[in-house]
Amino acid sequence: MGYDYLSPEHMKTNERITIVGAGLVGCLLACYLGKRGYKVTVYEKRADRRKASSGAGRSINLACSDRGWQALDHVGLGDAVRKEAIAMRGRMLHSKQSELSFQPYGIGDEAIYSVSRGGLNSTLMEHAEKDFGVEFVFDMKCMDVDLENAKANFKHYGSKEIITVESDVILATDGAFSRVRGIMQHLNHFDYSQDYIDSDYKELNIPAAADGSHVLDKEALHIWPRGRYMMIALPNPDGSFTCTLFMPYEGEDSFEQLNSTEEVHRFFKEVFPDAYPLMPTLEEDWNANPQASLVIIRCHPWHYKGKVCLLGDASHAIVPFYGQGMNSGFEDVYVLDGMIDAYNGDWSKILPAFAKQRKPDADAIADLALYNYRVMADSVNDPGFLLRKKLEHRIMELYPEKYKSLYSMVTFSHIRYSEAQRRGHAQDQRFKAIIKEHDIEGHFADGTIDDFIHKNLNTLITT
Numbered sequence: 001m002g003y004d005y006l007s008p009e010h011m012k013t014n015e016r017i018t019i020v021g022a023g024l025v026g027c028l029l030a031c032y033l034g035k036r037g038y039k040v041t042v043y044e045k046r047a048d049r050r051k052a053s054s055g056a057g058r059s060i061n062l063a064c065s066d067r068g069w070q071a072l073d074h075v076g077l078g079d080a081v082r083k084e085a086i087a088m089r090g091r092m093l094h095s096k097q098s099e100l101s102f103q104p105y106g107i108g109d110e111a112i113y114s115v116s117r118g119g120l121n122s123t124l125m126e127h128a129e130k131d132f133g134v135e136f137v138f139d140m141k142c143m144d145v146d147l148e149n150a151k152a153n154f155k156h157y158g159s160k161e162i163i164t165v166e167s168d169v170i171l172a173t174d175g176a177f178s179r180v181r182g183i184m185q186h187l188n189h190f191d192y193s194q195d196y197i198d199s200d201y202k203e204l205n206i207p208a209a210a211d212g213s214h215v216l217d218k219e220a221l222h223i224w225p226r227g228r229y230m231m232i233a234l235p236n237p238d239g240s241f242t243c244t245l246f247m248p249y250e251g252e253d254s255f256e257q258l259n260s261t262e263e264v265h266r267f268f269k270e271v272f273p274d275a276y277p278l279m280p281t282l283e284e285d286w287n288a289n290p291q292a293s294l295v296i297i298r299c300h301p302w303h304y305k306g307k308v309c310l311l312g313d314a315s316h317a318i319v320p321f322y323g324q325g326m327n328s329g330f331e332d333v334y335v336l337d338g339m340i341d342a343y344n345g346d347w348s349k350i351l352p353a354f355a356k357q358r359k360p361d362a363d364a365i366a367d368l369a370l371y372n373y374r375v376m377a378d379s380v381n382d383p384g385f386l387l388r389k390k391l392e393h394r395i396m397e398l399y400p401e402k403y404k405s406l407y408s409m410v411t412f413s414h415i416r417y418s419e420a421q422r423r424g425h426a427q428d429q430r431f432k433a434i435i436k437e438h439d440i441e442g443h444f445a446d447g448t449i450d451d452f453i454h455k456n457l458n459t460l461i462t463t
């Protein structure tokens with residue numbers, strides 16, 4: 001592992017940083033700050049996940065893409081995570097008639113990666129502790145924060161004892177229902193919004209075959225798009241897939257209607273006919289796993305006087321349909337790290353500059369993630385959308401240096417989310433107009449599409 005980007009003038013060994021929350025973002029942040037020499041302590045309300053009895057627990061995964069990898073690589077941890085990651089090169093769509101169609105995510109080797117959420121969290125914790133001198137304190141719930149003086153109160157789960165921790169800076173990565181943000185909400189001029197979407201989700205399972213192999217193509221993110229609802233499945237290294245059913249919590253085609261085991265079986269058999277036989281534990285999983293909600297959180301400002309700042313889901317929780325929640329939180333850490341250099345370790349400048357840069361990007365990815373819900377659930381069945389994607393993919397194959405789709409900008413680049421959103425919108429409008437004016441379907445059918453693209457390149461790729 002190379003630690004050479006660290007310059008001695010940024011070693012602030014006398015500065016104490018408290019991180020609230022040892023989730024994915026808090027642990028990565030701890031690695032970055034520990035590596036710089038800050039005295040970092042992370043307080044987590046739950047028990048140490050590494051000591052939890054491992055057994056036949058569920059494997060829950062999430063997709064890591066370029067922004068996540070950039071942040072992991074920069075602190076020297078990318079390779080440790082890559083060892084257990086599975087490349088997913090595209091979406092495998094499963095129709096109601098059990099037909100399969102594959103849409104590559106990018107070009108060449110571009111892929112998103114399925115990683116174990118628990119495994120990644122533990123890896124980050126392990127490195128934070130062992131390589132970067134970070135201290136973790138578990139079973140400690142943040143109860144209150146004195147924002148002015150960067151003091152926080154934590155209550156121990158077992159003893160109920162309350163301790164007060166003084167530090168130079170408090171960085172809050174305590175997730176979508178952040179206690180620290182809750183305290184900041186009382187500040188004058190603090191904006192906050194919380195929006196639940198109309199869909200909930202439930203995690204289910206497709207086990208490995210008897211020989212431990214995957215029963216579906218493991219190099220794909222599988223999607224069963226059905227309009228108002230959809231199921232997705234991501235591969236795990238043990239041969240299983242973690243499935244997630246997203247569907248409205250009430251009304252037509254909703255969780256509310258799946259109110260008996262018979263209904264659940266009937267529904268899966270009818271709407272996911274190829275997945276149903278691969279889900280022998282459907283009933284058990286259905287009953288054991290919670291139906292959870294999906295929330296979008298926006299707030300402003302994320303910081304208070306160079307003393308306290310929110311990062312990750314605590315400042316911008318988004319819906320999971322672009323696979324960018326963790327990736328954007330990891331990018332927060334990467335950007336904050338750059339600000340430490342830019343402002344020579346002066347937190348009164350670092351925190352406002354960080355929040356000012358990231359807020360528009362967090363807003364953009366929140367909008368894009370919601371938009372992608374419709375794309376995944378519905379538009380993948382829309383012929384107009386599919387034709388636009390096909391045209392776009394061919395342009396990317398022919399001119400990879402000149403053109404990137406919105407999906408590629410978000411997933412396979414480090415272009416700011418707000419800029420990706422602006423360009424993506426312009427591209428979409430242009431493709432709609434071009435498809436109206438020209439017989440793109442015909443050009444694909446008679447093999448003249450490449451000529452068409454060459455001739456119209458400037459119009460096609462202008463942003």
Ligand SMILES: Cc1cc2nc3c(=O)[nH]c(=O)nc-3n(C[C@H](O)[C@H](O)[C@H](O)COP(=O)(O)OP(=O)(O)OC[C@H]3O[C@@H](n4cnc5c(N)ncnc54)[C@H](O)[C@@H]3O)c2cc1C
Binds near residue numbers: 023025
């Ligand atoms: C169904 C689903 C699928 C997803 N898939 C993807 C994906 O494919 N790719 C992707 O990039 N993102 C995905 N995400 C988003 C991703 O899970 C989150 O963005 C990410 O976990 C945020 O990390 P975090 O550290 O900010 O918050 P969290 O992971 O929520 O961690 C917060 C931590 O703070 C602790 N905590 C909370 N309150 C306190 C307190 N008062 N005191 C002390 N500790 C506290 C919690 O116990 C927890 O450990 C998905 C989310 C969902 C719901």
